[in-house]
Amino acid sequence: MWCPDWPVTAACADAGTPGTPGTPDEAPIAVLTANRVVACSHEARESGVRRGLRRREAQSRCPELTVLPRNEAAEARLFEPIVLALESIAPGVEVTRPGLAAIGMRGPTRYFGSETAVLHALSRAVGAAPAQDGPKQLAVTALIGVGDGSFAAEQAARQGIIVPAGESAGFLAGLPVSTLDPSGDSPLIDLLRRLGLRTLGAFAALPPGEVHSRFGPDGAWAHRQAGGRDDRPLAARRPPAELVATLDLEPPVDRIDTVAFSARAMAERFIADLAGHGLACACLELQVITENGEEAVRRWRHAGVLSTVDVVDRIRWQLEGWLRGGDREHRPTGGVTRLRLVPIETVPLGVHQQALWGGSGADDERAHRALARVQTLLGHGSVLTPMIDGGRDPLQRTRLVPWGDTPVPEHSPEQPWPGHLPAPAPSVLIDPPRPVRVLDAGGRPVTVDDRGVVPQPPAQLVVGNEARAVTAWAGPWPVDERWWSPDAATRVVRFQLVDVAGHAYLVACSTPGDRWTLTATYD
Secondary structure (H helix, E strand, C coil): CECCCHHHHHHHHHHCCCCCCCCCCCCCEEEEECCEEEEECHHHHHCCCCCCCEHHHHHHHCCCCEEEECCHHHHHHHHHHHHHHHHHHCCCCEEEECCEEECCCHHHHHHHCCHHHHHHHHHHHHHCCCCEECCEECCCCCECCECCHHHHHHHHHHHCCECCCCCHHHHHHCCEHHHHCCCCCCHHHHHHHHCCCCEHHHHHCCCHHHHHHHHHHHHHHHHHHHCCCCCCCCCCCCCCCCCCEEEEEEEEECCHHHHHHHHHHHHHHHHHHHHHCCEEEEEEEEEEEECCCCEEEEEEECCCCCCHHHHHHHHHHHHHHHHCCCCHHHCCCCCEEEEEEEEEEEEECCCCCCCCCCCCCHHHHHHHHHHHHHHHHHCHHHCEEEEECCCCCCCCCEEEEECCCCCCCCCCCCCCCCCCCCCCCCCEEEEEEEEEEEECCCCCECCCCCCCCCCCCCCEEEECCEEEEEEEEEEEEEEEECCCCCCCCEEEEEEEEEECCCCEEEEEEEECCCEEEEEEEEC
């Protein structure tokens, strides 16, 4: 099964561009990678655009050409429903690339009675596939062909025909030798043309032993394809295991304890199915639906792996927060009719196995359960945990994330970060920083010139109405950030001060204006 110009279809859907291939408002469109055309629409080909052209040359041939970047992730995502539709007819689908897939015909033909009946069933399944991106339904054009081997079947799909068994060699004989590699980048194709072998039939007529000795294993493989002797079995993908657990309640239930009691068997089956595949769940999505169509969806993450008790507790907590907490306007108006458990993040079974002695114990588990319940009652962001982030300033290097979320840094902490403070790091960060005054021995504000030189050293630190004598200081550490942008440029000079009581402070001076702030303290 071949979907013509699939990169163009996926790129248009991803960019929201009108003119998707197969629609009445089709426009000349080209998809580019590394400034070269990798796919184009029929209208673009009619104007002379071809694969491999540079962007400027393609636009010179078709001035009204719409250029889009290639999005391989969107191609795979949008092609997945079509693959699932094929698997509903014949399991064991080989996805050559998004837009091209193959299945074995022997089994489906025995079931449906003939190859034509199989093609009709495949066409109906693909036509009913929910190939869409958001609310926009895609116009999918799919051509299906039958031949001996994947290569002959692909060429048959491009023409939408059925090649009788054993006749693939004659069908392929008249095709140009460039069919072996439509991209045109293969040195084998260029060599065959220079040798006068213009068609697949002429190439297939060469003795196999001579082809192997002259062109090597790749040439021998291409020779078998050209002769319709592609006897390689399909590299069929394994259909994904269905690990979602669903519980339907009839009649609807409005008592939390009753729902939790009924859900225990579902939770046990959910954990057992994951374990049967060698997996454990670290994050799950719980979907609760009422008889009036109201829905509450939430993702629950666990510090370790979820057990049956953990899953049942989270069902109870989510129901308590939804049915009893919050505003009355947002509470459901009917009983619960369906629960669904969807594994979002799984890990190999045994990854979080506790140590024989020590490790995570009952106290840790009680703390995790308490934090999860607080989040249920007060919201996802009510419990925060710190994480190390990248930056030059101590405040930038610390970020709070909701408890249970994967701590992903916004900036890499391993980068050099020129201008960062030397060790040790301050122990207490003041957010927002407090305004202070730093004075010299004469009671005048300490200043820092453009070269980072301090004319008069710090002698006093005034916090509010309290003046503290400075006995030692270190710095300055200047940082000029975004100096190339007048609107976003900042210049900060930082000092470490120690007072007579032995307390250490981190202060910063923002220029121009010499505004001093207290940003952190040291133990």
